[in-house]
Amino acid sequence: MSQFFSPKEVALAIGVSESSLKRWVDKGLIPAEKTGGGHRRLQLDAVLRFIRDEGKGLANPEIIGLPAETGKIVPAGESAQAEFLQAMSSGNEATAKRIILDLFISGMSVANICDLVIAPVFERIGDLWRCGDLEVYQERRACELCGRVIHELRRAVGSGPDDGPLAIGGTLDGDPYTLATNMSEVVLRDAGWRATSLGHMLPFDTLRKAIENDHPHLMWISVTTIRDTERFIANFNVLFDTATSFGCAIIVGGQALTADIRQSLRYTTFCDNLRHMEAFARTIRPRDRVATPITSPEVKF
Ligand code: B12
Structure with a gap:
C-alpha cells in the first residue's frame, strides 16, 4: 500500500472538500511533497499528525489504508484496554488496529499507548495462559497480531527526521x-x-x-x-x-x-x-x- 496520497484522497478520507484540503496544505498545516509534474503528495504520518493536532475525525479512513471506523469513535481510557484484550484474544486484527490508531489520533502519546494499554493487556494474556483460560495458539496469535499493530503505529508516527540522532x-x-x-x-x-x-x-x-x-x-x-x-x-x-x-x-x-x-x-x-x-x-x-x-x-x- 502506498504511503503517499493525493489531496483528493485525503479530502475524501477526512470528509472535506478538496479545495479546503489544498488550502491547508498551502498554509503548511499538512506538509506535502510535490511530484515532478507539480502535484501535491501527502504522507500518512503527516495526515494523521494534522488530524491529531486539529482534532479532526475521519469520514472514510479506508481511502488512506486505515481500518474502517478509525477516527470515528472517541476512545475512553478504561474501555480501550478491555476492548483491546478482547480483540487480541479473539484474533480480531482490524479492531485491534482501530483501537490503537484511535488512541493515537485522540492525542495519547505512543509511550502511553504502549505502557498503559498494550503492556497491561499482555500481562493479562500471560495470566490467562498460565491459568489455562487462554490456549497457547491464542497467545501466539496475539503476539503476531500485536507485531502488526505496532507496525501500524510506526506508520502513523513516520520514520522520523533523516538527520535525527x-x-x-x-x-x-x-x-x-x-x-x-x-x-x-x-x-x-x-x-x-x-x-x-x-x-x-x-x-x-x-x-x-x-x-x-x-x-x-x-x-x-x-x-x-x-x-x-x-x-x-x-x-x-x-x-x-x-x-x-x-x-x-x-x-x-x-x-x-x-x-x-x-x-x-x-x-x-x-x-x-x-x-x-x-x-x-x-x-x-x-x-x-x-x-x-x-x-x-x-x-x-
Ligand atoms: C508474549 C509472551 C511470550 C512469547 C513472546 C513472543 C514474542 N514475539 O515476543 C513467547 C511465546 C516467546 C513466550 C515464551 C515463554 N514464556 Co512468555 N510471556 C509472554 C507474555 C504473555 C507477554 C510478554 C510481552 O511481550 N509483554 C509486552 C511488553 C511490552 O511488556 P513488558 O515486557 O512488561 O515491557 C514493559 C516494561 O518491562 C518495559 N520494558 C521492556 N523492555 C524495555 C526496554 C527498554 C529499553 C525500556 C526503556 C523499557 C522496557 O516497558 C514495556 C512497556 O511498558 C508474558 C506475560 C507478562 N506478564 O509479561 C509471558 C511471560 C513473560 N512468559 C512466561 C513464560 C513462563 C514463558 C515460557 C517459559 C513458556 C514455555 N513454557 O514455553 C517461554 C520462555 C521463552 C524463553 N526462551 O525465555 C512467564 C514468565 C514467568 C517468569 N517470570 O519466569 C510470563 C510472565 C507469563 C506468566 N504469567 O507466567 N512468552
Missing part, C-alpha cells in the same frame, strides 16, 4: 521477546530519533560491531529473560564499555532486570517503562557525532 537496539542472545523492543523503536522515532530495532536474540559481539560500524548515540536493550545471569552480566558490561568509548548511551529495561542484577550491571540509564525512556530520549540531544572511539569513559553529548 541514531538509536539502535534489540534483545540479547536467548531472549525471544519482540514486542518491547519494537515498541521502543516507535517511541524513540516519536521522540525525534532515527531509531531502528535490530531485532531479537542478538549476540553481544554483533551489538559491539553495530556500535563500531554505525556510531549510534543511543542503544536500547530490552531484557525479558536471561539464560545465564553470570555470563549475561559479564558480556553486558563489556558491551557498555564499548558503547561508552564510542559516546553511545545504553538504556536498559525489561522484566528480567531485577534490582540484584541491576546492581552488577553498568548502563547509562534503566527505565521501568517506555514513558521514562521517552522523557530521557527527549532530554538528551547529541551535539556532535563521535566518529572514533574516545578514551575517556564519559558519555559525550
Whole structure:
C-alpha cells in the first residue's frame, strides 16, 4: 500500500472538500511533497499528525489504508484496554488496529499507548495462559497480531527526521521477546530519533560491531529473560564499555532486570517503562557525532 496520497484522497478520507484540503496544505498545516509534474503528495504520518493536532475525525479512513471506523469513535481510557484484550484474544486484527490508531489520533502519546494499554493487556494474556483460560495458539496469535499493530503505529508516527540522532537496539542472545523492543523503536522515532530495532536474540559481539560500524548515540536493550545471569552480566558490561568509548548511551529495561542484577550491571540509564525512556530520549540531544572511539569513559553529548 502506498504511503503517499493525493489531496483528493485525503479530502475524501477526512470528509472535506478538496479545495479546503489544498488550502491547508498551502498554509503548511499538512506538509506535502510535490511530484515532478507539480502535484501535491501527502504522507500518512503527516495526515494523521494534522488530524491529531486539529482534532479532526475521519469520514472514510479506508481511502488512506486505515481500518474502517478509525477516527470515528472517541476512545475512553478504561474501555480501550478491555476492548483491546478482547480483540487480541479473539484474533480480531482490524479492531485491534482501530483501537490503537484511535488512541493515537485522540492525542495519547505512543509511550502511553504502549505502557498503559498494550503492556497491561499482555500481562493479562500471560495470566490467562498460565491459568489455562487462554490456549497457547491464542497467545501466539496475539503476539503476531500485536507485531502488526505496532507496525501500524510506526506508520502513523513516520520514520522520523533523516538527520535525527541514531538509536539502535534489540534483545540479547536467548531472549525471544519482540514486542518491547519494537515498541521502543516507535517511541524513540516519536521522540525525534532515527531509531531502528535490530531485532531479537542478538549476540553481544554483533551489538559491539553495530556500535563500531554505525556510531549510534543511543542503544536500547530490552531484557525479558536471561539464560545465564553470570555470563549475561559479564558480556553486558563489556558491551557498555564499548558503547561508552564510542559516546553511545545504553538504556536498559525489561522484566528480567531485577534490582540484584541491576546492581552488577553498568548502563547509562534503566527505565521501568517506555514513558521514562521517552522523557530521557527527549532530554538528551547529541551535539556532535563521535566518529572514533574516545578514551575517556564519559558519555559525550
Ligand atoms: C508474549 C509472551 C511470550 C512469547 C513472546 C513472543 C514474542 N514475539 O515476543 C513467547 C511465546 C516467546 C513466550 C515464551 C515463554 N514464556 Co512468555 N510471556 C509472554 C507474555 C504473555 C507477554 C510478554 C510481552 O511481550 N509483554 C509486552 C511488553 C511490552 O511488556 P513488558 O515486557 O512488561 O515491557 C514493559 C516494561 O518491562 C518495559 N520494558 C521492556 N523492555 C524495555 C526496554 C527498554 C529499553 C525500556 C526503556 C523499557 C522496557 O516497558 C514495556 C512497556 O511498558 C508474558 C506475560 C507478562 N506478564 O509479561 C509471558 C511471560 C513473560 N512468559 C512466561 C513464560 C513462563 C514463558 C515460557 C517459559 C513458556 C514455555 N513454557 O514455553 C517461554 C520462555 C521463552 C524463553 N526462551 O525465555 C512467564 C514468565 C514467568 C517468569 N517470570 O519466569 C510470563 C510472565 C507469563 C506468566 N504469567 O507466567 N512468552
